[in-house]
Amino acid sequence: MTVATSRAGSTAHPEPAGIDNRIVVGGTPLTWRALPELTLSAPAAVLAHGAADALAAARHHATHGTELLLSGAGRVDAALRAELRDAGFALTELVDGESRDEAPTRVRAADPGRLWLLTSGSTGRPKRVGHTLDSLTTVRGEQPARTWLCPYAPGTYAWWQVVTLSLTQPGQHLVVVEQDQLDDWPALAAAHGVDAASGTPTFWRRTVYRDAAALARVPLRQITLGGEPVDQAILDQLRALFPAARLSWIYASSEVGAAIVVHDGQAGFPVQWLDRVVPGRPALSVRDEELVITSPYHGAGLDGAVRTGDRVQVVGDRVVITGRLDADEINVGGSKVSAGLVRDVLTAHPGVAWARVTGRRAPMLGRMVVAEVVPQPGTDAEPPDEAALVRWCADRLPEHAVPRRIRMLTEIPVKETLKSDV
Structure with missing residues (x-):
């Protein structure tokens, strides 16, 4: 056990079980143990400019238990910085191992062991959700040796899911993708033996769109999707590229943790999972078309049933998550139209790589359905035009749900969170 103290004097914990796992940052092989030792005041809000700094902060928390909020620096604007200092956090901005510190404007006692996550902010300003390393560590059983790709922004729930797996499980190695490497990550992954990767559907669509042949050269045995609604089209594309890989999608959030895990290669989850009570497992239900989850992996103060804000529909024997309540219904x-279901119809077209569906003001109707589409590259046929896609939708949707305007884009848009339409 390494014995050390943070600046605030918290004592060290036993070394994490994965401390000697290999990690690759910016193409440089390291180990968790080889990361630089940080000195942090507590409570600490660490704003990291690079992957190595973020990983060093995660290791510091695992070995010292210092109360920590970790985020990529780009996600925290001036107003949020002031809010964190008012909440008692000492700000430490890390740039290539060098720190710039700002003292809190309100001093309070630290809460040892507490980890804070910032929500994605898709429904407003990011909120703080409290966790512990234990509540973020949802993979506990023995795992086959893997080298995982982590493309997520530091400090997000998805980032912590991959990071805790490597920190707590021997044999779970890590290759971290910096933001400026996202376009070429398959070459990095192939060079360092990545055989497991987690990303949003937008991340996977964008990779297939840019260079499916390069992606196919990565020896993936585990493919995981999460963070956005998962449709059948992207699952089928990945299955065609990697027929022998295990294909999983996960519903997880800062509030309820990893609550749904599906491995059968189908979008949605079985309707039989609704209202099922299994000790130690999340309980799923639907109220007014909203997904409600009671989870043992919830954030602090969120025990009991949590209304997720995500809209679901039962389609055959599956429960399909279509999008956020405040954005999905048009x-x-x-007449109500699910933007998510219209999007799924568009992405089911073999000539469509990505689609986003929204509502626009219209005379008489109030709103009409419109869409943005990125055509699929490399197909033998001509890419579909607006008229062809309108006909495709008209054959599969009620008349009021057919998009009236479809704009063609040349690139799949993506945010720092690896999402595009929430």
């Missing part, structure tokens, strides 16, 4: 002349 009222067209009094």
Whole structure:
């Protein structure tokens, strides 16, 4: 056990079980143990400019238990910095191992062992959700040796899911993708033996769109999707590229943790999982088309049933997550349209790589359905035009749900969170 103290004097914990796992940052092989030792005041809000700094902060928390909020520096604006200092956090901005510190404007006692996550902010300003390393560590059983790709922004729930796996499990190695490497990550992954990767559907779509042949050269045995609604089209594309890999999608959030895990290669989850009570497992239900989850992996103060804000629909024997309640429903002349289901119809077209569906003001109807589409590259046929896609939708959707305007884009948009449409 390494004995050390943080600047605030918290004592060290036993070394994490994965401390000697290999990690690759910016193409440089390291280990968790080889990361630089940080000195942090507690409570600490660490704003990291690079992957190595973020990983060093995670290791510091695992070995010292210092109360920590970790985020990529780009996600924290001036107003949020002031808010964190007012909440008692000492700000430490890390740039290539060098730190710039700002003292809190309100001093308070630290809460040892507490980890804070910032929500994605898709429904407003990011909120703080409290966790511990234990509540973020949802993979506990023995795992086959893997080298995982981590493309997520530091400090997000998805980032912590991959990072805790490597920290707590021997044999779970890590290759971290910096933001400026996202376009070429398959070459990095192939060079360092990545055989497991987790990303949003947008991340996977964008990779297939840019260079499916380069992706196919990565020896993936485990493919995981999460963070956005998962449709059948992207699952089928990945299955075609990697027929022998295990294909999983996960519903997880800062509030309820990793609550749904599906491995059968189908979008949605079985309707039989609703209202099922299994000790130690999340309980799923639907109220007014909203997914409600009671989870043992919840954030601090969120025990009991949590309304997720995500809209679901039962389609056959599956429960399909279509999108956020406040964004998914479009009222067209009094008829409700699910933007997510229209999006899934568009992405099911073999000539469509990506689609986003929204509502636009319209005379008489109030709103009409419109879409943005990125055509699929490398197909033998001509890419579909607007008229062809309207006909495709008209054959599969009620008349009021058919997009009236479809704009073609040349690139799949992506945010720092690896999401594009929430």
